[in-house]
Amino acid sequence: MGEPLLVVEDLHIHFRTYDGIAKVVNGVNVEIRRGEMVALVGETGCGKSVTSKAILGLLPGPARIVRGDIRFRGRSLLNLPEAEWQQIRGAGISMVFQDPMTALNPVFTIGEQLMDVVLWQGRPRAGWLNYAARRFNRREREHAREKAIEMLRRVRIPDPARTIDRYPVELSGGMRQRVLIALALINEPELLIADEPGTALDVSVQDQVLALMKELAREQGTAILLITHNLGVARQVSDRIYVMYAGGVAETAPTDLVFRHQYHPYTQGLLQSIPKLTGQMGEGIDGRIPDYVNPPRGCRFYDRCPARLDACREQQPPVAVMDQGHQVACHLYAPAGRSERGRIA
Amino acid sequence: MTQHTPTAAGEPGRSQVEPLVVARGVKKYFPITRGLFRQQVGVVKAVDSVDIDIRPGETFALVGESGSGKTTLGKVLARLYEPTGGTILFDGQDITRLHEGELRRLRRQIQVVFQDPTSSLNPRRRVKEILEDPLVIHGFGDARQRAQRVQELLDLVELPREFLYRYPSHLSGGQKQRVGIARALALEPKFIVLDEPTSALDVSVQAKIVALLKRLQTQLGLTYLFITHDLSLVRNMADHVGVMYLGRLVEQGPARRIFERPEHPYTNALLSCIPTVDEEELALIPEKIPLTGETPSPARVPAGCPFHPRCPKVMDVCRHIPPSFVALDGNLRVSCHLHSEGDPGRGVPAAS
Amino acid sequence: MNPGTAAFADEFRRVWYRLKRSSTSLLGLGLVFMVIVTAVFAPWMAPYPEDVGRGVKFWQAHQPPSSEHPFGTDHIGRDILSRLMFGARISLMLGFVVLGIAIAIGVPLGLVAGLWGGWVNTVIMRLTDIFLAIPPTLLALAVASALSYNLTNAMFAIAFGWWPWFTRLVQGEVLKVKEEVFVEASRSLGASKWRIAFKEVLPNVLSPLIVKATLDMGFVILIGASLSFLGLGAQPPTPAWGTMIAEGRLYLPDSWWIATFPGLAIFITVLGFNLLGDGLRDVFDVDLDRWN
Numbered sequence: 002m003g004e005p006l007l008v009v010e011d012l013h014i015h016f017r018t019y020d021g022i023a024k025v026v027n028g029v030n031v032e033i034r035r036g037e038m039v040a041l042v043g044e045t046g047c048g049k050s051v052t053s054k055a056i057l058g059l060l061p062g063p064a065r066i067v068r069g070d071i072r073f074r075g076r077s078l079l080n081l082p083e084a085e086w087q088q089i090r091g092a093g094i095s096m097v098f099q100d101p102m103t104a105l106n107p108v109f110t111i112g113e114q115l116m117d118v119v120l121w122q123g124r125p126r127a128g129w130l131n132y133a134a135r136r137f138n139r140r141e142r143e144h145a146r147e148k149a150i151e152m153l154r155r156v157r158i159p160d161p162a163r164t165i166d167r168y169p170v171e172l173s174g175g176m177r178q179r180v181l182i183a184l185a186l187i188n189e190p191e192l193l194i195a196d197e198p199g200t201a202l203d204v205s206v207q208d209q210v211l212a213l214m215k216e217l218a219r220e221q222g223t224a225i226l227l228i229t230h231n232l233g234v235a236r237q238v239s240d241r242i243y244v245m246y247a248g249g250v251a252e253t254a255p256t257d258l259v260f261r262h263q264y265h266p267y268t269q270g271l272l273q274s275i276p277k278l279t280g281q282m283g284e285g286i287d288g289r290i291p292d293y294v295n296p297p298r299g300c301r302f303y304d305r306c307p308a309r310l311d312a313c314r315e316q317q318p319p320v321a322v323m324d325q326g327h328q329v330a331c332h333l334y335a336p337a338g339r340s341e342r343g344r345i346a
Numbered sequence: 347m348t349q350h351t352p353t354a355a356g357e358p359g360r361s362q363v364e365p366l367v368v369a370r371g372v373k374k375y376f377p378i379t380r381g382l383f384r385q386q387v388g389v390v391k392a393v394d395s396v397d398i399d400i401r402p403g404e405t406f407a408l409v410g411e412s413g414s415g416k417t418t419l420g421k422v423l424a425r426l427y428e429p430t431g432g433t434i435l436f437d438g439q440d441i442t443r444l445h446e447g448e449l450r451r452l453r454r455q456i457q458v459v460f461q462d463p464t465s466s467l468n469p470r471r472r473v474k475e476i477l478e479d480p481l482v483i484h485g486f487g488d489a490r491q492r493a494q495r496v497q498e499l500l501d502l503v504e505l506p507r508e509f510l511y512r513y514p515s516h517l518s519g520g521q522k523q524r525v526g527i528a529r530a531l532a533l534e535p536k537f538i539v540l541d542e543p544t545s546a547l548d549v550s551v552q553a554k555i556v557a558l559l560k561r562l563q564t565q566l567g568l569t570y571l572f573i574t575h576d577l578s579l580v581r582n583m584a585d586h587v588g589v590m591y592l593g594r595l596v597e598q599g600p601a602r603r604i605f606e607r608p609e610h611p612y613t614n615a616l617l618s619c620i621p622t623v624d625e626e627e628l629a630l631i632p633e634k635i636p637l638t639g640e641t642p643s644p645a646r647v648p649a650g651c652p653f654h655p656r657c658p659k660v661m662d663v664c665r666h667i668p669p670s671f672v673a674l675d676g677n678l679r680v681s682c683h684l685h686s687e688g689d690p691g692r693g694v695p696a697a698s
Numbered sequence: 699m700n701p702g703t704a705a706f707a708d709e710f711r712r713v714w715y716r717l718k719r720s721s722t723s724l725l726g727l728g729l730v731f732m733v734i735v736t737a738v739f740a741p742w743m744a745p746y747p748e749d750v751g752r753g754v755k756f757w758q759a760h761q762p763p764s765s766e767h768p769f770g771t772d773h774i775g776r777d778i779l780s781r782l783m784f785g786a787r788i789s790l791m792l793g794f795v796v797l798g799i800a801i802a803i804g805v806p807l808g809l810v811a812g813l814w815g816g817w818v819n820t821v822i823m824r825l826t827d828i829f830l831a832i833p834p835t836l837l838a839l840a841v842a843s844a845l846s847y848n849l850t851n852a853m854f855a856i857a858f859g860w861w862p863w864f865t866r867l868v869q870g871e872v873l874k875v876k877e878e879v880f881v882e883a884s885r886s887l888g889a890s891k892w893r894i895a896f897k898e899v900l901p902n903v904l905s906p907l908i909v910k911a912t913l914d915m916g917f918v919i920l921i922g923a924s925l926s927f928l929g930l931g932a933q934p935p936t937p938a939w940g941t942m943i944a945e946g947r948l949y950l951p952d953s954w955w956i957a958t959f960p961g962l963a964i965f966i967t968v969l970g971f972n973l974l975g976d977g978l979r980d981v982f983d984v985d986l987d988r989w990n
Contacts, residue, residue, distance in 0.1 A: 019715035044548035045519065173640045203411035204575065205637045208619035230548065233621025260623060274553035275623055276578040278605065278630045285553030289518040426886055453888035465879040470901035479897070480887040513709070529887070 004075045006224055007033040007056065007094075007192055012069035014051055014060070016293075023293040026051055027248035027301070028069070033192065033224050038215065040227040040235035040256070043245035044271070046290050049228050052245075053194050056226070057096060058086050073192070095185040097214070099197040101177035105169040111180050112165035115149035116142065118187055152183045156213060175206040182214050189221050196228045211238055232275060236260060244268045247290050247301035254327035264321075264329040266308045300332065308333060364438075366537060366569050367400040367423060372432035374415075374422050378645060390645045392418040394593040395432070397671075400586075402536070405563065405570040407584035407601070409577060409616070413641045415593040417541055420573045424456050424539040425449060437536070454484060457530035461542040463522035467514040473500075473525055474510040480532040499528040503558060520551035527558070531566070539571045544579070556583060577620055581605055589613045592652040593644055599678030609680040611635070611659050651683065659684060716981040723977020729970025737786035744780035752935040760953045770955035772946065778955065781937035782963050788849065788938045789967060792922040793915045796857045801911065804861035805903075808868025809895045812876065823869060826862035834859050835921050842930040849938070852931035856921055860914070867910050871903040878902075905982035913975035916968035923964050939964050 014026035026048040033039045041049040054060050056071055058078060071078045073093065081089070090096075098104035106114060120141065121132050146165070153161035156179040169177055178199055185193055198214060199207035215238050218225050227238050235242050236256060243253045244265065252265040263269045273283030288305040297303050300313040312332045321334035373395060378388040393415045400406045410416040421427045423434060425441055433442045441452060460466035467476055477496045486492060500507055503524040514522055523543060530538055540559070544552040556579070562568060572583055580587055581601065588598040589610065597610040608614045615635040622628045639656050642648065648655050654664040663683050672685045717723050741747050745767075749755075755775030763770045769778040811822040829837070837859035838852075845851040875881065876899065884898050925931035926940025934941055939960040946956030 019712055044550060175640050203641070204621075205411065205615060205619050206640055208621075209636070231621060232549075232623050236623060237621055271550055272623060274550045276553075276556070276576070276582040277623065278578050278581050278617075278620065278627045280581050282556065282579075282582040283553050284557050285555075286550040287554070289520070289551075424886065426882070450888040453886065458883070458886045460879050460883055462879065466883045468878075468880040468884075468898055468901065470904070471897070475897075479884065479889070483888050483890075483893065516708075526883075529883070533887075 004072070005032045005034045006037075006074065007031070007226070008070075008072040009052065009056065010070045010072070012052065012055065012071065013067045014048070014055060015065050015067050017063040017065075018294065021294040024296055025064070025248055025293055026055070027296070029245070029248070029250055031226075031243055031250070033226055035191065036219075036222045036224055037241065038218070038225045038227065038239045040229060040239035040242045041245060042229055042232055042235045042242055044230055044290075046247070047245040048248040049245050050196060053096075053196055053226065053228050057090060057094060057194060092188045093190055094192045094194060095188070095190040097178075097181050097185045097193065097195040097198050100201050101174055101181055102201065104181055105177060107169055110166050110168055111153070111172070112146065112149055115152060115165070115180075115184060115187060116145040118184055119145040119148050148187065149183075152187045153180070155186075155217060156180070156183045158183075174202050175210060178202060178206075178210045179213065182210070182217070186217055186221065186223065190223055192224045192226060193218055194226045194228070197230070198227070200229075200231075207234075208237075214238070232260075232272060244271070247296070248293065249301060250330060251302070252327075252329045252331075254323075255325065258325060258327050262327075264323060264327065264334055265302075265331050266306050266333070267302050270305075270307070363401045365399040366402040366437060367398065367571075368435040369396060369398040369423060370433050372396045372398075372419070372422060372434060373430045374418050374427055375430040388645055390643075391593050391647060392644055393422060393429075394647075396590075396593075396595050398423075398588060398595070398598075400537075400569060400571060402569050403563070403567055404585040405572050405583055406586045406588065407572045407574060407580040408588050408590060409574060409580055410590035411575055411616075411641055413592065413644055414590040415644065416573050416575075416590045418593075419590070420539045420541055420571055421458075423571060424458050425452060426458065450484075454533045455535050456537045456539070457533065457535040458539045458541060459523075459526050459530045459543045462546045463519060463526045464514070464546070466526055467522055469514055472511050472513055473517075476514075476525060477528055477532060480529060484533060486533075495532070499532055502531060502562070503528045518551075519547050520554060523547060523555055524558070527555075527562070531562070534566075535568075537569045537571070539573070541573045542575070543572075545574065545576070552579075559583075577605075577616060589616070592641065592647050594652060595681070596653065597678070597680045597682075599674075599680075600676065603676040603678050605630070607676075608632070609674060609678060609685060610682050611657050611684070612653050615658070651681075713981050717977055720977050720980065722973050723980070726970050726973025726975070726977055729966055730974050733786050733967050733970060734790065736783050737790045740783040740787055744777075744783045746777040746780040747784075749776035749780045750784045750935075750937055760949070760956075762953070763955055769959045770953070772942075772956045773949055773953070778942075778959050781942060782939070782959060785937045785939045785942065785960065785963065786967075788932060788936065789919045789922065789964075792849070792853055792856075793919045795853045796860060796918045796922070797911050797914060799853075799857035800860035800864055800914075801907070803857075804864025805868050805900075805907070807861070808865040809872060809899065809903075811865065812869040812872025813891055813895050813899065819869070822865065826865045829859055829862040830866065832859065834917075835924060838921055838925060839928070839930065842925050847930050847933060849932040849936065852922060852925045855925070855930075856918060860918065863914070864907070864910070867906060868903055871906055872899055875899045875902045909975055909979045909982060912971055912978055916971035916975075919971070920964065920968050 009029055009031040012026055012029045013024070016023040016025050029048065029052055031039070031041070031052070041052065043049045051060070051064065055066060056078070058081065066079060073089065078089070150161045150165055153165060158164050158176060158179055172180065195214065199210045202210065211234060215225070225238065227235060229235050239256050241253065242256050242259045244251045244259070244267070246267045252259070252263065252268045259268070263272055270283070270286040274285045276282040286305050291297055291301050291304060299315045300306070300318045303309055303313045306313065310332050316332070318330045318332050319335050320328055320330050322328050323334065372393060373391070374393040376390040376392055377386045378390060379385060380387045396419060398406070408416040408419060418427065422429050425444065429442060433440060435441070436452070436455065444452065474496060477499055478492055481487070481492045481495060486495065496510070497507055500509065505521060505524050505528070509517065509521070514525070517525065543559070544555050547555060559570070563570060574580060584601045586599070587601050587604050588595050589612065590596065591612050597604065597608070597613050604613065608617055614632050615637045618632045618634045620631060622631060635658055637656050650666045651657070651664040651669050654660045657664065661683055669681045669683045669686060671679045671681045673679050674685065717727065736743065753776060757775065758771050759773055759775040761767055761771040767777050767779065769782065772778055807822050811819040838856045841855035841858050842852050845855065881894060881898050884894050922931060923938070923940035926938040927944045929944065932938035932941055934945065942960040943957045946953070946960065949956050
């Protein structure tokens with residue numbers, strides 16, 4: 002097996018703030034193979050959204066990638082010119098946003114937005130003149146329209162031939178989320194980044210939408226990078242899970258393994274905190290995420306960790322490789338696994 | 347890890363205890379107005395004919411999706427809204443219609459904790475001022491006694507005293523919600539409406555807040571109305587559950603009974619799509635029932651049973667006649683035609 | 699340092715951090731600072747403090763700028779720099795008094811209109827609409843000319859037309875803040891409308907109010923100078939900048955410095971307040987709070 006579809010290697014991202022330099026992402030390693038469903042799970046401020054934005058080249062102004070690399074199909078995405086980015090976004094990597102209410106442009110119909118994506122991204126290196134020519138070519142337009150209707154049918158929007166001419170406000174939240182998925186998948190991208198999809202929706206609707214997204218991605222061989230705070234959702238969608246804490250990956254493993262056994266004290270605490278239908282619910286994790294401007298020298302979970310060792314205070318945790326691709330960045334397992342310092346992949 | 351067991355007020359003896367809150371036929375309608383002269387063109391029935399009894403010391407959970415009217419009902423019971431119809435008794439006293447002075451006195455007894463602690467705390471005021479507010483409003487003691495009480499409140503919600511002079515923006519989400527809880531406790535109320543108090547928080551923080559709320563309930567003998575959309579949380583928090591759909595209560599009963607054998611197809615469907623994290627949990631989930639469509643707007647409630655357009659077990663009668671409540675075993679009450687079969691008298695509303 | 703001061707210092711540090719990142723707002727701050735220092739220390743800083751009044755020194759009239767008189771002397775031999783320094787006091791006082799009156803009237807009216815709503819809102823807001831329909835300079839001119847001509851009446855005349863700007867600003871902000879959950883929370887504690895107005899709403903209206911007041915300062919000083927120029931404000935020999943320009947304009951062809959330097963003083967002061975106001979607007983912009 003060659004190079005994975007997407008490789009995030011030792012990524013460090015710093016933010017300029019008025020308190021100083023915030024070291025928000027601190028050595029993240031992620032790999033996604035073709036067609037794989039990967040979930041980045043973590044709580045507020047763990048750096049999962051920033052990582053996903055970096056992959057799409059959409060970091061906000063004060064953020065800088067200070068170390069590491071992001072490679073897509075073997076090519077580095079750092080310092081790409083805007084023109085090349087435009088080709089990658091949409092056709093190579095596309096994104097489903099969290100809030101279906103604001104991610105659609107209210108002044109265009111669903112069809113116009115879908116057709117725009119088809120016409121703009123359907124062909125490599127479509128310059129704007131080329132785009133304009135296609136935009137006003139009747140045959141191209143009809144073709145795009147058919148493709149848009151077909152896509153709406155695939156995301157199971159009722160009566161797609163009529164719905165295509167509706168405006169986003171005329172649709173319910175769940176329908177809009179489906180349209181967003183249609184927009185993201187219409188050009189058959191190789192990677193779909195889904196940032197908290199359906200979080201704004203009711204559970205019953207979210208459930209349908211996630212199942213649909215997974216099914217369609219499987220059909221067309223699109224890999225998914227799911228960004229979520231909800232372990233239950235990650236379990237439903239993903240093949241592999243990266244648990245992030247305070248800008249680093251704490252633990253990664255195939256999904257079913259993570260739920261069978263957790264090694265990292267943070268993952269354990271997180272899973273116990275989730276209220277369960279069995280009527281069991283842990284007491285949560287004490288404390289809060291550390292200050293990113295002056296982060297702890299050693300493990301960033303040190304202050305909150307119930308199992309901390311002396312070594313944890315001073316040294317960054319090594320990565321221990323456990324059974325079946327289960328990897329943990331924690332001093333507790335340093336002697337047990339074959340440790341490879343500072344890398345998790 | 348702790349296993350949630352219902353408190354004393356929970357099951358068998360429940361009916362013998364005098365309820366703290368009694369709501370009968372409570373309605374809250376909002377007019378829809380249009381045009382220059384604000385003519386009324388319709389009405390949103392946010393809450394429609396709800397009966398609820400909440401016993402002292404228990405946690406009554408109101409569960410529902412967006413548009414179910416659960417928050418509106420919570421605010422009506424806390425008397426932040428005046429009900430359009432029905433009656434509410436609190437501690438034996440009728441609080442349906444009150445004038446300003448009476449309402450202000452009632453505030454000492456009933457308090458609210460809001461959903462998003464970031465927006466429910468004034469960003470321009472310090473923790474000390476926020477916590478002093480209820481004390482000043484209700485003329486509690488002198489400055490020294492108030493300062494003392496504010497410190498007690500911080501201790502009660504396990505916040506360090508140096509937080510007194512901080513602004514909310516310097517606190518984490520969980521710490522802000524602790525301030526929100528402390529503010530609600532300041533006047534020593536009997537009844538607290540918790541409006542999705544943890545839905546804006548991370549799970550590891552949610553667990554801490556839930557543990558705090560449970561401790562405070564036993565320590566101070568509080569009665570909670572817990573509003574949420576999270577059924578797994580309800581299982582861990584509530585003694586009694588009411589499920590709402592489109593402004594109506596469709597099923598209510600003891601938490602354990604509802605989670606073991608839900609009777610209403612809507613409750614069943616809600617339970618079936620909870621994301622789970624272990625096998626044990628998965629085993630408790632009913633077989634997946636796909637719900638079609640989404641909750642319609644409360645301005646256009648379907649005729650008959652409001653759930654019928656989405657119900658997988660819809661019958662002809664559901665389209666025309668709204669079901670009334672049927673009492674089942676285990677103190678469960680459900681409003682569904684499936685359970686009134688064989689006794690037509692029960693399926694027809696008594697007065698219509 | 700007690701914790702209260704520490705929190706305040708922190709807040710100040712935050713404002714300063716944002717402000718210092720923009721060079722134009724720093725320039726504005728510098729100019730405003732310079733004008734204020736000049737005004738406060740005029741009696742000690744001015745080279746010829748006795749020239750403020752009617753002191754006539756014909757033997758040194760119409761002297762061009764020199765090392766002895768950096769800005770030259772006027773038609774009766776007074777040092778222009780010294781008079782400008784004392785003039786700064788008049789301009790600033792005018793600005794502060796006018797805005798003080800305008801805020802004292804405008805802000806409570808805006809709060810009441812926004813919070814009470816209904817007919818109270820209608821009456822107050824229609825009244826402000828009427829005021830705002832008249833150009834402020836024209837209104838000040840009309841009022842000032844109806845009264846006897848002196849500085850006090852000029853200040854009153856400007857303030858008369860200025861409060862509605864604050865009423866409208868505050869009413870708009872109140873309508874926004876009113877919908878916040880913390881206002882509902884305060885109501886659920888039993889707070890009265892007045893308490894909500896002053897404790898919950900007003901602190902959140904403060905930032906836009908400070909920005910508006912800073913920007914207005916330049917504008918008000920400009921109108922004050924215009925009134926003085928037209929002879930409706932401070933009367934000679936008061937060294938008001940507008941009066942000085944009026945006096946100097948007769949000699950513009952030969953002694954350009956007499957009118958030019960007061961003009962520059964006005965320009966610099968107004969520019970300073972405008973740049974500072976713009977800078978503060980960015981500092982208080984909550985949307986930038988996320989990353990900066």
